Amino acid sequence: MSWLVTGGAGYIGAHVVRALAAAGLTPVVLDDLSSGRPSFVPEDVALVEGSILDRDVVESTLRTHSVEGVIHVAGFKYAGVSVDRPLHTYEQNVEGTRVILEAMAAAGVTNIVFSSSAAVFGTPDVALVTEDTAKKPASPYGESKLIGEWLLRDQGVATAASDAPLRHTSLRYFNVVGSADPTVFDVSPHNLFPIVFEALIEGRTPAIFGDDYDTPDGTNVRDYVHVGDIALAHVAAAKRLAGGEPIEPAYNLGSGDGLSVKQIMDAMVRVTGIDFVPAVGPRRPGDPDRIVATGELAARDLDWQMRHTVDEMVRSGWAARRNAG
Template identity: 40%
Template sequence: MNEVRKCPVLVTGGAGYIGSHAVLALKDAGWDVAIIDNLSTGFRFAVPDDVPLYEGDIADADLLARIFAEQGTRAIMHFAGSIVVPESVEKPLDYYENNTVKSRALMAAAVKAGVPHFIFSSTAATYGAPDVETVQETTPTVPINPYGWSKLMTEQMLSDTAAAHGMNYCALRYFNVAGADPEARTGQSTAGATHLIKVACEAATGKRSHVDVYGTDYDTPDGTGVRDYIHVSDLAAAHVLALEGLIEQPSRSLVMNCGYGRGFSVLEVLDAVDRTTNATIKREMKPRRAGNSAALVSDPSKIRATLPWQPKYADLDVIVSHALQWERRLAEVRPEMSKKS
């Protein structure tokens, strides 16, 4: 890929888990970055000192207009939203409001300001429970929970908006994001997080007494759910490359999977944490949770063919070790997180 002219980027949800890693990846690559985050699940400490933080809501049209004018924004990376699948089943209207309605407001503000490039944090939950070993972008999108639907609706709005207004976009469908910045600059910091590797690391560092395993009767080799775990820093790197791709070919929009193409079961993940710590996490078997599928593994052929993406951390033990490194550092930046739950 040729040298791309860098432009100012606004990162929504840039104080959160994935967004903060994208901010670091952009900064490390020399881009000008600003953040909008309401800090409902994000953290001020995750924002680098030299990155402007606008505390507010992505549906605030006046605030967005001011940011675009002050920063000269030419691209948006949109991470802000709600992400807990079981919660989306319990509170569907909250998810459609936060993920879909507010994304529509963000798009409207971008169109009004003439922002030409938009990268969207989508999800493999758009596929639902596909009856295939690995999921391609052409696999039917039939979500089985409101979270997946809220993201798929946003993808459709982006597609229609791009066609009507000369914007191009990239929707990246994440599989299971895990790990933390290798330099321990940021990581998953949310109290009560539901990500398996985060939960396991909390148990391994004494913050939880055990790990609940939800569902042991799936049609998988060991009966527990199988997922494709991708290191958050590899995912952040994919966003930067996707932005370069949009700028290089402004008439092209993209929808691509982000995963490694390898699945691990819940028990295999817990074994990896045990292996890394040379200790054993207590496991408690529970019934399945609503809205979860048995297995979800990516076919990453398209992103590898489209972008010069070369993952650096595609190893479960490396992902776990970086997550554990951040979990131990978290006691410094969030002392209240060191308490046992």
């Protein structure tokens, strides 16, 4: 039996693949390679090139590889861009999730871990977000992730009395950073770490998006969580589902503290040894001032921990990016 990782050739998915293998589980990757890289997939892991929108490809992959569960990481992940491309965002994230659930039902696969997002909360009016905090997405991306959670919930209800009830959980997190493998790094042109790394490599001054947010230093505050820790939580959730253990419908993988963009920039200077003062550009649409979540529930059930300091996050990500040349 194996676990299918959709988007397993991407930055987060590739780390999930490695964590599955390290835990003694057999990963299989389905990726259309629109942003993923074949080189991120270990040579001994099966890679199926195809779209999650293609029902036949998804179902045949589930059947061919005797899949017992899906870790659904694939999706269009750019909150700011989703404001300009809402239809594309909904196609990839909502229709894609629906197709996966449909294929799973046809193939008799009953376990799914869904890669959701803290973006489902929008701009919360509480200092610390819990799983029960009101869901008020501020972008089509956040809306699409919330709808994905609803799809899992509704399919779970619909199959509850059947011979193959859907078991599911959704993991919510925001800024995933760093690297747990020197061959895998964040390739997104929209995420803070790769934006800064590329600027430093090219000898440019890094820029940040806005310094007029309603926060102590004017830059937005987020949970920054290490990709290796995120991957371990996905595997823990998969094991819990497969083992028939009780599991919550959703978990926040939060730091409980949060860091501002300025604090990240200060760590960049410390770790890289390159002294700079970031340029300030306009805000990105859909970006809230602050979103920080507690991870207490995930710590209870999924061994969720913040195992890395901010400097370690920067150092591991910087090393992986420089290793790529």
